Amino acid sequence: MYKILQKQFLNPTVCKMVIDAPLIAKKAQPGQFVIVRALADSERIPLTISDFNRDSGTVTIIFQLVGEGTMELSTLCEGTEICDFVGPLGKPSQLDGLKKVAVIGGGVGCAIAYPVAKKLKESGCCVHSVTGFRNKDLVILENEFMAASDKLVVMTDDGSYGEKGLVTAALEALINEGNQYDEVIAIGPLVMMKFVCKVTEKYGIKTTVSMNPVMIDGTGMCGGCRLTVGGKTQFACVDGPDFDGHKVDFDEAISRSSMYREFENCRREAACNLLSKEAE
Amino acid sequence: MVNMNPEKCPMPSQDPMVRNKNFGEVALGYTLEMAVEEAQRCLNCKHKPCIDGCPVLIDIPAFIAEVAMGDIRKAYEILSQQTSLPAICGRVCPQETQCEGKCVRGIKGESVAIGRLERFVADWYRENCAEKPQPTAQNGKKVAVIGAGPTGLTCAGELAKKGYDVTIYEALHTAGGVLVYGIPEFRLPKDIVKYEIDNLKALGVKIETNMVIGKVLTIDELFDMGYGAVYIGSGAGLPKFMGIPGESLKGVYSANEYLTRVNLMKAYLPTSKTPIRKSHNVAVVGGGNVAMDAARSAKRLGAENVYIVYRRGMQELPARLEEIEHAQEEGIIFKLLTNPVEVIGDENGEVKAIRCVEMMLGEPDSSGRRRPVVKPDSEFVIDIDTMIMSIGTSPNPLISSTTEGLETDKWGCIVTNGEDGLTTRNAVYAGGDAVTGAATVILAMGAGKQAAAAIDKMLSEK
Numbered sequence: 129m130y131k132i133l134q135k136q137f138l139n140p141t142v143c144k145m146v147i148d149a150p151l152i153a154k155k156a157q158p159g160q161f162v163i164v165r166a167l168a169d170s171e172r173i174p175l176t177i178s179d180f181n182r183d184s185g186t187v188t189i190i191f192q193l194v195g196e197g198t199m200e201l202s203t204l205c206e207g208t209e210i211c212d213f214v215g216p217l218g219k220p221s222q223l224d225g226l227k228k229v230a231v232i233g234g235g236v237g238c239a240i241a242y243p244v245a246k247k248l249k250e251s252g253c254c255v256h257s258v259t260g261f262r263n264k265d266l267v268i269l270e271n272e273f274m275a276a277s278d279k280l281v282v283m284t285d286d287g288s289y290g291e292k293g294l295v296t297a298a299l300e301a302l303i304n305e306g307n308q309y310d311e312v313i314a315i316g317p318l319v320m321m322k323f324v325c326k327v328t329e330k331y332g333i334k335t336t337v338s339m340n341p342v343m344i345d346g347t348g349m350c351g352g353c354r355l356t357v358g359g360k361t362q363f364a365c366v367d368g369p370d371f372d373g374h375k376v377d378f379d380e381a382i383s384r385s386s387m388y389r390e391f392e393n394c395r396r397e398a399a400c401n402l403l404s405k406e407a408e
Numbered sequence: 409m410v411n412m413n414p415e416k417c418p419m420p421s422q423d424p425m426v427r428n429k430n431f432g433e434v435a436l437g438y439t440l441e442m443a444v445e446e447a448q449r450c451l452n453c454k455h456k457p458c459i460d461g462c463p464v465l466i467d468i469p470a471f472i473a474e475v476a477m478g479d480i481r482k483a484y485e486i487l488s489q490q491t492s493l494p495a496i497c498g499r500v501c502p503q504e505t506q507c508e509g510k511c512v513r514g515i516k517g518e519s520v521a522i523g524r525l526e527r528f529v530a531d532w533y534r535e536n537c538a539e540k541p542q543p544t545a546q547n548g549k550k551v552a553v554i555g556a557g558p559t560g561l562t563c564a565g566e567l568a569k570k571g572y573d574v575t576i577y578e579a580l581h582t583a584g585g586v587l588v589y590g591i592p593e594f595r596l597p598k599d600i601v602k603y604e605i606d607n608l609k610a611l612g613v614k615i616e617t618n619m620v621i622g623k624v625l626t627i628d629e630l631f632d633m634g635y636g637a638v639y640i641g642s643g644a645g646l647p648k649f650m651g652i653p654g655e656s657l658k659g660v661y662s663a664n665e666y667l668t669r670v671n672l673m674k675a676y677l678p679t680s681k682t683p684i685r686k687s688h689n690v691a692v693v694g695g696g697n698v699a700m701d702a703a704r705s706a707k708r709l710g711a712e713n714v715y716i717v718y719r720r721g722m723q724e725l726p727a728r729l730e731e732i733e734h735a736q737e738e739g740i741i742f743k744l745l746t747n748p749v750e751v752i753g754d755e756n757g758e759v760k761a762i763r764c765v766e767m768m769l770g771e772p773d774s775s776g777r778r779r780p781v782v783k784p785d786s787e788f789v790i791d792i793d794t795m796i797m798s799i800g801t802s803p804n805p806l807i808s809s810t811t812e813g814l815e816t817d818k819w820g821c822i823v824t825n826g827e828d829g830l831t832t833r834n835a836v837y838a839g840g841d842a843v844t845g846a847a848t849v850i851l852a853m854g855a856g857k858q859a860a861a862a863i864d865k866m867l868s869e870k
Contacts, residue, residue: 151624151625152624155623155624165581169679169680169681170681171673171681171682172581172673172682196681197681211581212581212617212618213618214579214581214618214619214620214624215620215623215624216623216624217620217623344665344668344669344672344673344682345579345580345589345668347579347580347620347804347806348645348646348804348805348806349589349643349644349645349646349647349664349668349804350647350662350664350665350668351646351647351649351661351662351664351665352661352662352665354649354656355656356656361649361651361655361656363646366646366804366805366806377656380656380757383657383658383756383757384656384658384757386658386757387658387659388683391683392683
């Protein structure tokens with residue numbers, strides 16, 4: 129079993145957990161993910177590894193409460209155990225030899241972008257980070273990114289913190305200031321990644337995105353996580369989750385991501401009704 | 409005292425129009441009387457052709473003779489000498505091409521119902537005998553098995569019986585492999601799989617779930633941990649798609665995904681937290697056992713029209729005869745000599761139809777089967793809301809890509825010496841779908857058994 133050593137809400141809908149998982153911590157690399165099942169009857173959900181400590185044998189996950197699986201996970205307390213925790217899955221991010229990189233994180237995607245920025249910084253790469261959130265209350269990992277970046281721009285949609293606007297505006301400004309990036313790494317909502325790729329395509333900058341489609345086993349068996357990349361079917365769990373952003377068919381990925389929205393809404397409503405009944 | 413009835417004693421089963429709405433087991437099993445009556449049809453031939461047809465070489469006439477005399481416990485003991493999963497084999501083996509295909513009674517009538525008798529004996533023992541197998545005295549040697557599917561479970565059981573300290577590493581959260589994620593409850597109840605696995609644990613086999621070998625540990629690290637041999641039974645792998653337009657539309661599943669949702673994640677239960685599409689019209693592409701399982705599951709989940717779309721004819725369907733018959737009885741519609749060329753979507757990206765062409769059978773190809781060719785100007789459209797692709801799998805790269813010196817063939821299957829499963833790496837053996845590509849439970853079990861014998865020989869000589 130996998131004990132929850134620490135639990136903290138970074139904002140009202142984003143939860144951080146440090147899990148005792150020494151075998152996974154020993155092998156984890158930035159860009160890889162785990163499959164988590166909170167309880168014995170929970171759904172299997174993929175979560176990208178946000179941090180790891182090989183000495184203490186811990187793996188950190190940061191997740192947004194979007195569906196029933198993440199909600200159940202968030203209800204588990206410090207000191208209790210997660211039913212299933214499998215990893216490290218997927219291919220590690222390819223960061224070798226990069227000298228100057230822009231790391232773009234959107235919302236909870238920052239949790240995945242952070243270990244990438246950290247590893248780049250440790251290897252002597254110049255890191256410019258841009259993180260974007262809807263508003264001030266949702267800002268996460270600011271100090272962590274500060275420590276892992278030579279420059280950090282925080283954007284909010286409503287201007288309630290940092291600069292007002294989208295991450296694409298900040299990225300384009302950095303490029304126009306004369307920054308020449310070997311690569312842009314964008315991790316966040318599909319729409320954000322799609323538009324970051326549109327910007328970088330214009331400037332001819334190689335762009336890597338981290339895809340997080342619907343998945344069941346996460347080991348190359350179910351095929352639910354398939355994407356079209358460069359006209360070919362690829363499986364995010366074994367071929368990714370990192371892909372060349374200029375080759376990903378984002379419109380298809382966006383469409384596929386809504387496959388179970390209705391089911392999720394029903395389940396969430398049912399769960400909320402149950403909670404409010406308990407509260408009564 | 410041979411029963412000369414030319415036909416098998418019929419198997420009691422749920423009415424087709426009742427069972428196609430539930431996930432309870434289809435075939436209900438023989439009573440003791442039926443089993444004895446059927447067992448008496450066996451001629452107990454001297455040359456025992458049925459044994460040649462069995463991949464794990466069960467002494468079929470011997471166990472049937474015990475059933476005929478009513479000593480079911482003795483029959484079980486004979487079965488157990490050669491198979492560790494009799495309740496499973498009795499249900500899922502393609503007996504018509506194996507033991508029963510060789511039965512002398514089959515020449516002038518129906519063969520002896522060997523599969524049904526095997527199932528009866530295993531079920532009777534499970535229900536009437538409480539004793540668990542006892543662990544063998546340990547010989548101090550450790551073996552690691554990768555994958556808790558039919559081949560891994562068999563290999564582990566054989567080695568544990570010989571005194572080895574065996575640990576199975578399973579990637580999923582439940583042991584059983586295809587027996588739990590693939591084959592549906594109505595064909596193989598999961599309680600039976602659990603019982604067989606509990607028996608292996610009683611023998612001393614350890615099972616570590618949530619362990620993806622190649623990722624969390626490599627094969628080299630397993631040797632560093634003191635294992636003297638490793639057996640790879642990691643199973644089939646990535647689902648294949650046809651490469652036609654529209655396969656990424658919402659509502660297109662691989663059979664692996666559809667069945668995993670239904671079986672492993674129990675999406676057929678209203679309480680399940682794993683979603684599955686509410687379908688009305690479903691096309692399953694393919695003609696194997698997996699296609700039949702997917703089609704019959706879709707029907708049970710409430711679909712009105714379920715089509716099997718297969719590019720060859722009835723004679724060429726690779727599924728077990730019983731599965732085809734059951735599917736037909738349950739109202740599955742067979743669109744044979746039909747091949748999809750495009751999946752058509754609506755404005756929301758949901759599947760709404762498939763465009764198909766009719767096929768004709770041409771000259772036999774290298775596999776000996778007549779090659780299907782497109783009939784000119786034969787396009788037509790079937791309205792559907794769900795499509796399930798069941799056209800096979802290609803091997804999983806996780807182990808081969810992280811194990812130096814482990815050779816794979818041009819399709820990605822692990823290369824072995826064929827006889828005992830030895831790979832191109834010293835002390836590393838492999839078997840089942842990871843070696844052969846998608847095949848049957850019993851062939852995988854046979855491979856696990858042979859590899860266990862080879863591993864025992866290798867480690868005993870050390």
